[in-house]
Amino acid sequence: MATGRAPHHPRAPGTCHPCVNARQYQHPAGSAPLDCRHVRCHQSPWLTAEQQRIWRSCLAGVARIDSHLNLALAEFGLDLNEYEILVTLSESDDHSLRMSDLAQRVYQSRSRLTHTAKRMEEQGLLRRERANDDRRGVVASLTDEGMALLVEAAPTHVRSVRDILIDVATPDDLRALGRVMGAVLEVAD
Numbered sequence: 001m002a003t004g005r006a007p008h009h010p011r012a013p014g015t016c017h018p019c020v021n022a023r024q025y026q027h028p029a030g031s032a033p034l035d036c037r038h039v040r041c042h043q044s045p046w047l048t049a050e051q052q053r054i055w056r057s058c059l060a061g062v063a064r065i066d067s068h069l070n071l072a073l074a075e076f077g078l079d080l081n082e083y084e085i086l087v088t089l090s091e092s093d094d095h096s097l098r099m100s101d102l103a104q105r106v107y108q109s110r111s112r113l114t115h116t117a118k119r120m121e122e123q124g125l126l127r128r129e130r131a132n133d134d135r136r137g138v139v140a141s142l143t144d145e146g147m148a149l150l151v152e153a154a155p156t157h158v159r160s161v162r163d164i165l166i167d168v169a170t171p172d173d174l175r176a177l178g179r180v181m182g183a184v185l186e187v188a189d
Contacts, residue, residue, distance in 0.1 A: 065164050072160035076153040077123075081108065081116055083157060086142065086150040089126065095142035098131060102140055125149060 103113045125146035131137035
């Protein structure tokens with residue numbers, strides 16, 4: 001769903017999706033009317049109250065973490081996406097990656113990464129060049145300026161990660177979160 005909210009059926013069982021006139025489309029629990037425009041909503045069970053609470057906490061928590069980390073990185077003129085690009089390039093061979101590989105590793109679309117990389121290139125944090133092996137691809141490389149900024153920003157970033165997540169969770173909760181996020185990353189797009 002575009003809102004990022006999980007499906008939650010606000011009407012009594014046996015009614016159609018709330019955006020369809022429910023009085024007109026009353027039907028027995030478990031069966032969708034033939035003319036329902038939201039057949040997909042009838043193929044998955046609705047979230048329980050507990051699942052809904054957990055889902056909404058997850059959304060709010062991710063937003064809070066992103067906000068906290070972005071605020072800390074703003075001191076260095078970076079946002080979290082830019083920081084992750086610097087980190088990923090710093091961890092790769094020769095501090096360089098093809099843009100397509102970089103996009104996958106930082107979980108950004110190629111289009112979004114292209115815009116971000118252009119901005120970072122203008123700031124002197126990375127450079128983009130045609131790939132030597134096929135001349136069709138583009139390789140992003142971390143510059144000395146980009147590495148210096150990463151080294152400067154890293155202690156603040158790590159401290160902010162600890163403040164907002166690591167130090168507020170028990171070790172068992174962190175391991176459970178790691179398992180859940182690992183499972184999420186395995187779900188096919």
